Amino acid sequence: MANNLTHFDPFNELSRLEAFRGFDDLMKNFRLRSMFGDVDTEPRIKIDVTEDEEKYMVKADIPGVKKEDIDIDINGNEVAIAAELRRDKEDNAGEAVVRSERYYGKQYRSFTLPREINEANVFATYENGVLQMTLPKKSGTSSRKITVN
Incomplete structure (x- = not known):
């Protein structure tokens, strides 16, 4: 029994189609794009889940964190992963940040x-x-089918 646990993003799916390859370029010239274009979203923890008769196997991409900063919580059949990427304080006198694209903060999935x-x-x-x-x-965990009367 294979399960697809991927979050559906219609715009991501559209961008994969050949007809919509220029969609991003089109949006660059759209007025609302300038209002939201520079807003960075936090990266998602990307996962792959496979299973066999006895277990589930999960692979989660969480680059740049220390293993001490990863928390896993399991409650029944619910799995939660939280990770915190900490920014090292760099005090370089005379230097100013021109651009910073690296993400620091908490991620949750x-x-x-x-x-x-x-x-x-x-x-x-x-x-x-x-x-x-x-x-x-x-x-010993099994599902039970309920008959509606």
Whole structure:
């Protein structure tokens, strides 16, 4: 049973179509673009979730954070990942920031899985900006079909 846990973004999907490749260029000249064009959004934690009979495997891209700054919370079948990228204070006398595009702050991602997780046996590692989690499925958990009278 494969589940697609990807958040749907209609504009992102449109930009992939050949007919809309110039959509971004078109929006650059649109009046509202100038009002919102320079607003940076925080990066999303991108995830891949796969499963087999016993467990879910999650890979989450969280570059630039220390493993001590990653929090994972599991409640039943809900998984939440929070990470904080801290800015190092640099005090360079005589230097002024011309442009800063690197993101600093908190990122958060949560998702729901079809079956509950056995929290006691969860295993997580973080290496090269990728968080990998093994989430064992709780045994004995089954869904019950309800008949409507």
